[in-house]
Amino acid sequence: MLWIAIRMLTGDAQKFYGLLFGIAFSTLLITQQLTIFVNLIERGASGVYNAPEAEIWVMDPVSRTTDVKYEMPSTALDEVRSVPGVEWAVPHLRANAAVRTSTGDLEGVAIIGVDDATLIGLPERMVEKSKSVLSQPDTVVIDDVGINNLFENGTDPIGQRLELNDQRAVIRGVADAIPSFTSQVTLYTKYSQALNYVPGTRNRLSFVLAGVSDGLDPADVAARIEEQTGLKAETRDDFARAGIDFIIQNTGIPTNFGITVVLGFVVGVAIVGLTFSLFIRDNIKQFGALKAIGVTNAKIVRMVAAQAGLVGSIGYALGVIGTVLFIWGFSGNPFFKGFYIPWQIPLISLGAVIVILAITGWLALRNVLSTEPAAVFR
Structure with a gap:
């Protein structure tokens, strides 16, 4: 029965390619925008990453990032060295x-x-x-x-x-x-x-x-610096995180990229849902005939799930490959220097594709499950 379901899907080339386009486009948009967003906000910590030897950053208590800082007197250097x-x-x-x-x-x-x-x-x-x-x-x-x-x-x-x-x-x-x-x-x-x-x-x-002495925890030494000098001291990881958080909290970048990701999800639901519904409607007689010869609703659900799985896997792969090609194609552009795709992002895109297919598959299945076998003969 699954082979029949696949033949039914691929037999209508226009709708099959339309489904692939909808999934691939949504995957590409979601993966690409999340990749750019993550790499962009990570640049808020570039000042910390460009000084890899420093295990602790000491600053005035009001300083927040490498760019948002308040200068200290030169005596602060000797105070830190004495800790x-x-x-x-x-x-x-x-x-x-x-x-x-x-x-x-x-x-x-x-x-x-x-x-x-x-x-x-x-x-x-x-x-x-x-x-x-x-x-x-x-x-x-x-x-x-x-x-x-x-x-x-x-x-x-x-x-x-x-x-x-x-x-x-x-x-x-x-x-x-x-x-x-x-x-x-x-x-x-x-x-x-x-x-x-x-x-x-x-x-x-x-x-x-x-830098800290061998065998000591940078977090403990940073706390000791704050207690003894009254200055603010943060470990490399904490200070890098502060730079990222500052961009998230004080710019509209998360909102803008979030809107784009949501639009990619909505467009995917719209395109896939409409195309899948048209496919089911055009094949409603075939599904009715299958029910007339004894195919249960459970098997019908598995057939539609197989169709959705085939479309989803191919479309998802095309979308991720498109994102990889995009990052590779612009790797020579200084703006995209060092950009990479974190492993969590393809998983998020995969989850979005599964939700899109689940929603659209459920909407399309309602007509099939409510179809009476006798309607085929009428």
């Missing part, structure tokens, strides 16, 4: 500035000052040159995504001169960095040099990055 359990602590500066290129263009950039001696705070990998280029005077390292915003396509950034706060800055390296949420141009330099590049204020220290 038992802190293996090392280095200064970290983050500020915004306007840079003038050699062609006279003006561009807003983020200036990140890393520790002069250890270069902790600089991204782990370099695209061009090495981290040692920061030992040269007036040197900055640009992130690879920022190249496209600061220079025309094809322009080699190495050796380009910039003007920051009436001072010269020379790009001598390119860092492989995770883009920020706004994809802003980011320049890395030594902490001492960064103090000259950003306007002077009374307090200049944005964060203190710290």
Whole structure:
């Protein structure tokens, strides 16, 4: 009987392809939008991920993320270093500035000052040159995504001169960095040099990055820092999560993407439901004939379930493959750098497809189950 059900479904090519399109389109829309949403909000933690050595971030109590912060006095560095359990602590500066290129263009950039001696705070990998280029005077390292915003396509950034706060800055390296949420141009330099590049204020220290001694829990050391210094200290994972939560709570991104996902679900129900209902209506005589020869309602339900399962599996596979091809096709675009599909998202899409097929299958089955076998002969 299941083979008869499949032949009935594939025998009507127009409706069969219409069902596949509805499921594939819904799967593609839901999977693609959720993938972009997850990767986009994760960039709220890019500042933390770009400094992998730091196990603890110490900041002013009112600071919330790497971008929403309040500067501390320089004495905070020594206070953190004096806390038992802190293996090392280095200064970290983050500020915004306007840079003038050699062609006279003006561009807003983020200036990140890393520790002069250890270069902790600089991204782990370099695209061009090495981290040692920061030992040269007036040197900055640009992130690879920022190249496209600061220079025309094809322009080699190495050796380009910039003007920051009436001072010269020379790009001598390119860092492989995770883009920020706004994809802003980011320049890395030594902490001492960064103090000259950003306007002077009374307090200049944005964060203190710290490591813990072997065998100690970073959460325990962070609590000890807060108790002894009165500053706010968070582990790397907690501070990364704070950056993600800030975007979720203070932007309309979750609402916008949520609306798109819901629309994908509704469109899937509409297309699949209408097409499936038309398919059942056109084949109502065949189902009636089967009931007339003794096929029970339970077997009819299994036949429709087999039809829905075939359409769902093929359409779902096409939708997921379409999302993979989309991410792969735009992988060269700086906006999509590092985008990936979390394993949970295809499962969510699969659940949505099952619900769509369950709703539409139930609506279509009502006419079949209420059909009397005698109606075929009339």
